[in-house]
Amino acid sequence: MASTAIRASSPPPSGPRPIRRLQESVINRIAAGEIIHRPASALKELIENSLDAGATSVKVTVKDGGMKLLxxxxxxxxxxxxxxxxxxxxxxxSKLSTFSDLKRLTTYGFRGEALASISYVSNLTVVTKTKTDTCAWKACYSDGALTPAKAGTTADPKPCAGNDGTTITVENLFYNTPTRLSALRGSSEEYARIVDVVSKYAIxxxxxxxxxxxxxTPSPDVSTPSSSTTVQAIRLLYGQTLAKELLHVTISSTDKKGANTSNLPDQQADDEDEDDDMGEDSEAWSAEAHFTNASYQAKKMTLLLFINHRLVESSRIKRALEAVYNGILAKGASPxxxxxxxxxxxxVDVNVHPTKKEVHFLNEDAIIExxxxxxxxxxIGQSQSRVFEYQVKKPLFISYAAISNEKDRLYSYQKVRTSLKDRTLDSMFQVAHPSQRPSVDEVPDGSALPAMTQVPVPKVKEIKESQCFLKSIKALRAGVAKARHNxxxxxxxxxxxxxxVDVPRCLSxxxxxxxxYLLNHGALATELFYQLGLRQFGNFSRIRLDPPPDLRTLVALAVDAEEGVAQNxxxxxxxxxxIVGILIGRREMLQEYFSLGISEKxxxxxxPMLLRDYTPNLDKLPLFLMRLGPQVDWTAEQPCFDTFLRELAFFYVPEPLLDDPIDEDSDGQTKDTHKATLWQIQHVLFPAMARYLVPPKTLLDRDVVQVADLPELYRVFERC
Structure with a gap:
């Protein structure tokens, strides 16, 4: 047996093997495998051909999941x-004549590979008739060429009876590729995929x-009338329960046109003018969406995505939509x-996938956002409230050994009700947007801090981590990840x-x-802004001060107000x-790494801008600049970056400079500033914490406290 095994093994080649041209039949068989994966993919190509032909009626007949007949x-x-x-x-x-025609393509098919691919892996028959023909014509194909329908006859198309239009019959799919045939699921699952494709195109x-x-079978599994609406088609194919929970929106690129740009900084207005000069018409787009509201919950997300009428898939669009529903639906529910x-x-570039399954287009991120x-x-605008019911099987901060494995029924104290409109303490009060904040903040001695405008930033919500090769920054980022409390x-x-609960004490x-839970949002914000500073190190957007204040004046204000600064x-x-000498001497480094711009004068x-739509309290600017002198370790790289970002985070924390109460006697400017702070904490700060904060365990010591637990409250009520 050993000698047989030795003879069967071939020795390694002594030199390079010759390169040969593949046979045409092998090339075609390989190409067919890229396009026709299963019966449903073949049907998708055929449906698109029918729609390109202007059909108003499409009838599909299937046997054995499409493997015997399609x-x-x-x-x-x-x-x-x-x-x-x-x-x-x-x-x-018939769709293309030159490569440039791809830029103006409005049809489904264009490469001319669908019918060819199907003919390489099946027995293909076509019966077709145009309006001007007196009869229909029947043709049979094999391996891309005409073949006789019966032995002893010619391969030429034969006249036959038929209606206007085309009937394509695919028999014995994958008969000559047994590996592909054996890899298919059962006929029931393949038929379900076919029904799914037909349903999506019907909608x-x-x-x-x-x-x-x-x-x-006498009755069809899918049947939709012509001249219906999208909602009617969804109701027929997915049921009345889903259809009654649908919402509808339309979006287009023209929605943003005509926006008032008079309040924008000069640089931002210039950038928008440049965008207009770049040919905005070629980037026009529109979208229509039908989607379920918060009352509908399914186990699996159903996404029907059509780009220029082409059924495609997009993981980026799907993730974006899932992110929208994550904060609205209960855990495990899908829309x-x-x-x-x-x-x-x-x-649009349609020629990026053999089956036209994916497309690429310009401004993808902005359109998806x-x-x-x-x-x-x-x-969020819908008025319906929801009730989420679930059983808490793994409560946080409780030993898993104490969790019973008994499957109890769902009790009332395990139900959680959340409403979209009436779930916050201040839902009955009007809260101002930060844009209503006064442009000039008065300081105690009567001088004024500068108004603030934001340098234009990309209109995206995602804060991407900057690329940095400094070992010190990599070490600081690694330390944040390591300290995470799951x-x-x-x-x-x-x-x-x-x-x-309390703005001066930063409690929410x-x-x-x-x-x-009662949180010290000031402590959490300090850690959040420190991590955002690490995340964007060397690539900060900028907040422009107009007019720019004098550094010495600001530092002097803080030194005069701070007791015990003058020592030794x-x-x-x-x-x-x-302090001014330290900052002036290091202004190039501060500009490069932190976007803190200090002029030679x-x-x-x-x-530096850490978070879009968040405005730090400029009353704290003198104190921030003053603390950069004694509190930042300027002697070593890593401690310098760490301490500077800590001071920057303290500057950004939404806490008042003085603990003055807000009452009826407060002036209008103070009240507006207070409302703007409340708005930023709820609508900007807490969503940013949910998305970006990697909380360390140290926050549990005193900054995160559990104040109530529904099961425990039920026990208290029972004793009463």
């Missing part, structure tokens, strides 16, 4: 008899009648979304904001599951000189 009949324009000899050859199409084309049934996106053909925002606004991270990531309430026999002026021109 037939599609339409009433489209048909195929000319003269074109039948090359119908199933590769790269024969997107409500003006076309679709029918799909198994061979020999139904139908999205039709129309983009100028010049902005805009669609997700509109859908989210529609969901259970606290889950609370913050999936919390429901309840309300702000959040709900997670059946528990209520130094006078206040000496302290100011030292000592004017503070820009500050």
């Amino acid at each position: 037939q599609i009949q339409d009433n489209g324009c048909g195929i000319r008899k003269d074109d039948l000899p090359i119908l199933a050859e590769r790269f024969t199409t 997107h084309n409500p003006h076309v009648s679709f029918t799909c049934k198994k061979l020999g 139904f979304v139908y999205l039709s996106l129309q983009i100028d053909p010049r902005s 805009r669609i997700a925002d509109v859908i989210q606004q529609a969901l 259970q606290l991270g889950e609370i913050l990531a999936k919390h429901t904001f309840v309300g702000i 309430l959040v709900q997670h599951g059946t528990r209520l 026999g130094l006078k206040p002026d000496d302290v100011v000189d030292r 000592g004017l503070v021109e820009t500050l």
